[in-house]
Structures are given as structure tokens and as C-alpha cells.
Amino acid sequence: MELWTKLVSILAAGTMVLGGALEEAAPQHDANGTLFLVNRQYMVTDAYEPAELVEAQVPGQVRQMRPEAAAALEEMYAACKEETGATLISVSGYRSYTKQKNLFAAKLRRVNNKVEKAQEYVAPPGASEHHLGLAMDVGQLNKAALNEKFADTVGGIWVKENCWRFGFILRYGEEWESVTGYKYEPWHFRYVGKELAKEIHDANVPFETWLIDYRVRVLQNMLKGEETP
Numbered sequence: 001m002e003l004w005t006k007l008v009s010i011l012a013a014g015t016m017v018l019g020g021a022l023e024e025a026a027p028q029h030d031a032n033g034t035l036f037l038v039n040r041q042y043m044v045t046d047a048y049e050p051a052e053l054v055e056a057q058v059p060g061q062v063r064q065m066r067p068e069a070a071a072a073l074e075e076m077y078a079a080c081k082e083e084t085g086a087t088l089i090s091v092s093g094y095r096s097y098t099k100q101k102n103l104f105a106a107k108l109r110r111v112n113n114k115v116e117k118a119q120e121y122v123a124p125p126g127a128s129e130h131h132l133g134l135a136m137d138v139g140q141l142n143k144a145a146l147n148e149k150f151a152d153t154v155g156g157i158w159v160k161e162n163c164w165r166f167g168f169i170l171r172y173g174e175e176w177e178s179v180t181g182y183k184y185e186p187w188h189f190r191y192v193g194k195e196l197a198k199e200i201h202d203a204n205v206p207f208e209t210w211l212i213d214y215r216v217r218v219l220q221n222m223l224k225g226e227e228t229p
């Protein structure tokens, strides 16, 4: 092999290894992964769209989610019905950037164009986790949806305690506002995958806080040549 061909192939192999490693070390930047981070600091652009969306087969509206999240949601709702008799409903799953932009604009008009006031209630376009197709606003049929009363319903109590079994976490817990940037939302659940949901649930900290810890662990394990978690 000629020297420069050899050099190119070595460089290409190096880039591949490095590329893979970087993705693993920074899972919050992998848009196709289940640990992709979206909040008021890490926003997506209007070019972002999940690779695939399906309609979760559950009661309610706006039921689109990524396939793995939709399947887990169906499983979770069925388990809630079986274990408590309560019927959970879908209130809002996937929202596109444009949809969020319109929601935000409408809110802005209602609060006389006070941006801060609007942001208290509606995420600006790009900052909503609903863009990912991994989040769902959960309600209980004929009881509560999108308000704090949901936390006291049979379904609300059950889903908070059991969501991790299906790969979901409560994203905006009480008193986490300074970290998440969002007020308490007992109805908003986000899919992270079954493998890590229990760990995040048990840690009882905001996703942002857990991610930092997780990344440190991944990097330490990489240096030691071990796998995470």
C-alpha cells in the first residue's frame, strides 16, 4: 500500500473510533438517542425532526411519538388500567417546531407581548421536549389533565411511582425549576429507555443533574476501558 493511502485509511479509522466515542461520551447531543437533552439552554432548530413517529394506541389526542416511546407508553397505560382501574389519556405527545412557535405566539399575544410572562406557561420554539417525540403529557380520563390536580389522581400517583418500569421519568419535579427551567409539571413524562429510567428515578434528581454524573462515569469507564453503566 502506498504511504499516503495508508495514512488516509489510518486517519479514517481514527475518526470513526473517535466519532463513536464522542457520541457515547456526550449522549445529550445524539439526536437519535434517548438521552438527547432539550431545554431552554439546549434548543433545537426548525430543521430538527425525529426520524420516525407513530401514533401511540392509547385514548386521547396528539398521540404521535417515536416508535420505542409509543410502545412503552401503551404498555404503561395498560398496566395502570390493570393495577388501579384508572384510565390514563394522552394529552400531548410530539409537537413540531412550527406548532410550538404558533403556541408561543398565541400565548405572547394573550399576555401583551411580555416574553417572560409567556415563557412561564409555554416553552419558546426549540426549547420544548415535545419536539423529541419522547415526551408525553399524561392525564386521567374525566379527572385531570395539564394541571397540578393530576398529581393527586389515582393515575397521577401511580404513574409517578411506576413510570420507570416502562422507561419513563418525571421530567419537571417539584422544586427542580432552578435546574430544569420549568415549573412543576406532574403530567409531563419523558422516555429515556428502560435501562436507565430506574437509575434516574432512584436518583430523584433532575435529568440535567443526572446527565452530568452519567457523563463523568462514561468518561471514567472509557479511560479504564470498561463499558457503562
Ligand SMILES: [Zn+2]
Residues within 6 Å of the ligand: 130, 135, 136, 137, 187, 188, 189
Ligand atoms: Zn409536556
